[in-house]
Amino acid sequence: MLDPKLLREQPEAVAEKLATRGFVLDVAAFNALEAERKTLQVETEKLQNERNVHSKNIGILKGQGKDASAVLEQVNQLGDRLTQLSHELSAVQEKLHDFCAVMPNVPHDSVPIGKSEDDNVETARVGTPRTFSFEIKDHVALGEGLGQMSFDKAAKLTGSRFVVLHKHLAKLQRALTQFMLDIHINEHGYEESYVPYLVNDDSLFGTGQLPKFKEDLFTTTAGYSLIPTAEVSLTNLMRDEIVREEDLPLQWTAHTPCFRSEAGAYGKDTRGMIRQHQFEKVELVWICHPDESYNYLEKLRLHAETILQRLELPYRVLSLCTADIGFCSAKTYDLEVWLPAQNCYREISSCSNMGSFQARRMQARFRNSKTGKTELVHTLNGSGLAVGRTLVAIMENYQDEAGNIHIPKALQPYMGGLTVIGK
RNA sequence: GGAGAGAUGGCCGAGUGGUCGAAGGCGCUCCCCUGCUAAGGGAGUAUGGGGUUUAUAGCCUCAUCGAGGGUUCGAAUCCCUCUCUCUCCA
Numbered sequence: 001m002l003d004p005k006l007l008r009e010q011p012e013a014v015a016e017k018l019a020t021r022g023f024v025l026d027v028a029a030f031n032a033l034e035a036e037r038k039t040l041q042v043e044t045e046k047l048q049n050e051r052n053v054h055s056k057n058i059g060i061l062k063g064q065g066k067d068a069s070a071v072l073e074q075v076n077q078l079g080d081r082l083t084q085l086s087h088e089l090s091a092v093q094e095k096l097h098d099f100c101a102v103m104p105n106v107p108h109d110s111v112p113i114g115k116s117e118d119d120n121v122e123t124a125r126v127g128t129p130r131t132f133s134f135e136i137k138d139h140v141a142l143g144e145g146l147g148q149m150s151f152d153k154a155a156k157l158t159g160s161r162f163v164v165l166h167k168h169l170a171k172l173q174r175a176l177t178q179f180m181l182d183i184h185i186n187e188h189g190y191e192e193s194y195v196p197y198l199v200n201d202d203s204l205f206g207t208g209q210l211p212k213f214k215e216d217l218f219t220t221t222a223g224y225s226l227i228p229t230a231e232v233s234l235t236n237l238m239r240d241e242i243v244r245e246e247d248l249p250l251q252w253t254a255h256t257p258c259f260r261s262e263a264g265a266y267g268k269d270t271r272g273m274i275r276q277h278q279f280e281k282v283e284l285v286w287i288c289h290p291d292e293s294y295n296y297l298e299k300l301r302l303h304a305e306t307i308l309q310r311l312e313l314p315y316r317v318l319s320l321c322t323a324d325i326g327f328c329s330a331k332t333y334d335l336e337v338w339l340p341a342q343n344c345y346r347e348i349s350s351c352s353n354m355g356s357f358q359a360r361r362m363q364a365r366f367r368n369s370k371t372g373k374t375e376l377v378h379t380l381n382g383s384g385l386a387v388g389r390t391l392v393a394i395m396e397n398y399q400d401e402a403g404n405i406h407i408p409k410a411l412q413p414y415m416g417g418l419t420v421i422g423k
Numbered sequence: 424g425g426a427g428a429g430a431u432g433g434c435c436g437a438g439u440g441g442u443c444g445a446a447g448g449c450g451c452u453c454c455c456c457u458g459c460u461a462a463g464g465g466a467g468u469a470u471g472g473g474g475u476u477u478a479u480a481g482c483c484u485c486a487u488c489g490a491g492g493g494u495u496c497g498a499a500u501c502c503c504u505c506u507c508u509c510u511c512c513a
Contacts (some may be wrong), residue, residue: 004472041473045485052485055497059441068496075496242433242470363471372452373479374470 001100001360008034017106020113020322025103033096040089047082051075101205102212105357107322108294108331114321120334121321126305127314129338134401138341139392140272143169145403146423151272160270161262161277163388168421172407173280173391175414177255180282180307184384188303190253190284195233197256198224203236206362208328208354215263218277226259230283231381238287238364238377245369248377249288249296253384256281273388274346280387286380287364290356293378294331297353301333304349304384310410313393314338316345330355335385337393348389351382 007014007030015025054075061068112121143149148169154162165173184190204210204225209217209232219225227233234252243250258281262268269275284303286296301317308315320332329352336345359365359376366377398406404422407415 038473041485045473048485049483051496055495056442058496063441072496079496240470365470371479372468375479 001357002103002106003356003360004100007100014106018104021104021107021325022115022323023104030099033092033099037089037092037096040085040092044082044085044089047078047085051078051082054078098211104327105325105330105355107325107329108353108355110294110319111325111331112319112321114323117321117324119321120318120324122316123319123333124317125314126309126316127312127338129314129340130397132340136340136396137399137403138272139395142395142399142403142405146405146421148421149273158277161275163273163276168415168418169391169395171415172394172405172411172421173387175411176387176390176394177280177282179310179411179414180384180387180390181253181255183306183310184253184282184284184303188251188284188306190251193234193237193252193254195230195237195254195256197227197233197259198222199227199232199236200224203232203239206236206239207232207358208361212327216261218259218261227256228260229258229281229381229383230254230256231285234283234285235287235358235364235379235381236362238359238379239362240364242365242367242374243287243377245289245366248366249286249292252285252287254283255387256283273392276388279389282384282387284351284382284384287377288380289366290375290378293353293355293380297331297333297351297380300380300382301335301351304335304351304382307385307390308335308337308348311390311394311408312410313390313397313408315348326350326352328352328354328357330357333382337389338397339393340396346389347386348393349383349385352380354379354381 002014011027011030015027018025054071057071058068061071112119114120137145140149146169148166150164153164181192185192198220201210204217209228216228217225233256234254257278259278262275262277265275284300286300288296315335315337318334318336320334325332332350332352334347335349337348339346355378356376358379364377364379365374368375394408395405398408400406404420406420407418412419
C-alpha cells in the first residue's frame with residue numbers, strides 16, 4: 001500500500017510514476033473519495049466528541065446524585081444522525097481502502113522504464129553455456145529415461161502440473177535444498193525458520209497476494225490458503241511488530257514447498273517441471289531500515305547468485321523494467337539460468353525490494369532510536385533459489401550422451417559422494 | 424469428542440456500566456541526591472487514524488483492553504458469534 005499522505009498531497013506525481021508501469025490511477029475518483037471521506041470523518045468525529053462530553057457529564061451528575069435528564073435528552077438527539085454518519089463514513093473508508101489495496105507500488109528511480117518484459121535490462125551474464133557434441137535431451141526426457149521422474153504418476157495421484165521424483169533425483173532435490181540453506185545460513189548470515197504452509201487472509205493481504213491475486217492461490221475449506229512462496233510466512237512474522245532500530249537488519253530464510261494455481265498460465269510451459277502447482281523453494285527475506293534497503297537488495301541478489309556460481313550454472317541478471325516488476329515491488333532483479341534444451345535463459349530467482357509497501361500493509365515497524373517514534377521498515381525478498389528449476393538446470397546442463405546426469409562438485413558431498421546419476 | 428477457565432499497555436497484574444487509555448508493580452528514559460561496587464527521591468514511558476499547520480513541532484480530536492457484531496446517553500466491564508491459550512475428563 002502506498003502512503004496515503006503522499007497520495008493525498010501529490011496524486012499527480014504518484015499517477016505519473018504508476019503510469020510507467022501501466023497502471024492508470026484515477027486521480028479524480030481518488031480526490032472525490034478523499035474529499036467525501038474528509039467531510040464525513042470530521043463531521044462524525046465532531047458528533048462523537050459531543051456525545052462523549054455529554055456522556056461524561058451524565059456520569060458526573062449521577063455520581064453527585066443530581067438530575068441528568070436534560071443532558072440525556074440532548075445527547076439522545078445525536079443518536080440517529082451519528083449512526084447515519086458513521087455508516088456513511090465506514091462505507092467511504094471501505095471504498096478508499098479497496099481503491100488503495102489494488103494500487104501497485106511506485107517503481108524506484110533506478111528501474112528502467114519499459115512497456116513489456118522485452119524492455120528488461122540485462123546487467124550481467126556469468127558463465128558460458130556449454131557446447132554439446134551430441135543431441136541433447138530436455139529434463140523430461142532425461143528424467144523419464146532414468147526412470148526417476150514421472151509426470152504420469154503425478155497425474156494419476158493428483159492431476160496435471162505435478163511431478164513424482166524417485167531415487168537419486170528425489171535425493172538430488174533434497175541435496176540442493178540442504179546445500180542452499182547451508183550456504184545462506186553459514187556464509188550469508190540468515191536465520192532459519194520452519195513456518196506454516198497454510199496462512200490466513202491477513203497474512204496474504206500483508207504481503208500483497210490479496211485482494212488482487214486470489215485466483216493464484218489454493219484455498220482450503222477451512223479458509224486458509226497454501227503459501228505461494230515462503231515470503232508470505234516469513235515476512236508476516238513482522239506483522240504488527242515493532243523492533244528496535246539496532247536489531248535491524250533481520251535476515252530470514254526458510255525452505256518450503258510453494259503452491260500456485262497458475263491460473264491464466266494454460267498452455268504455458270506445460271511440459272516438464274518448469275511451471276508446477278507445487279515446487280520447492282528456499283526463500284530469503286530481509287527486514288531493514290529504509291535507508292539501507294537498496295544496498296541490501298544488491299547483497300540479496302549476490303547471495304542468490306552465489307548458489308548458481310557454486311553449482312557452475314551459467315546465468316544472467318536482469319533488472320526488470322517498470323512494466324514487468326511485481327505488484328509490491330519497487331525494484332526487482334531476476335536471475336535467469338541457462339537451459340540448454342530450451343536454448344534460453346529462464347527465471348530461477350527473483351529478488352525484490354518492496355520498500356515500505358508491504359510494511360504499511362502489515363504495520364511492520366521499528367522504533368527510531370533518535371526520535372523514539374515508530375517508522376515502517378522496508379522488506380525485501382528473493383528466491384535463493386527455486387529448487388525445482390535448479391534441479392532442471394543441473395539435469396540439462398550436466399547431461400552426457402548416455403543420458404546420465406553428472407553431479408556438480410559442490411553438491412557431491414550432499415549426495416553421499418555420488419558423482420553420476422545413471423540407470 | 425465432552426466440561427470448564429481465560430485473553431488488559433514492553434512484561435506482571437488490578438479493574439463487572441460512568442470524570443478508565445486504563446490502579447499498582449517490574450522494566451526502560453530523563454532529572455535530582457548521594458563518595459563508594461549500590462540505594463533513595465522526582466518526572467516521563469501504548470498504538471493507529473483524522474483536523475489544523477510551512478512542519479515528521481505544537482494544539483485539538485477519534486478509535487483501540489484477542490477479533491467482529493449488539494444493548495446503552497455511556498462498555499475493558501453486559502449479550503451474541505468467532506479465534507487463540509490453559510485445565511480437567513474421554
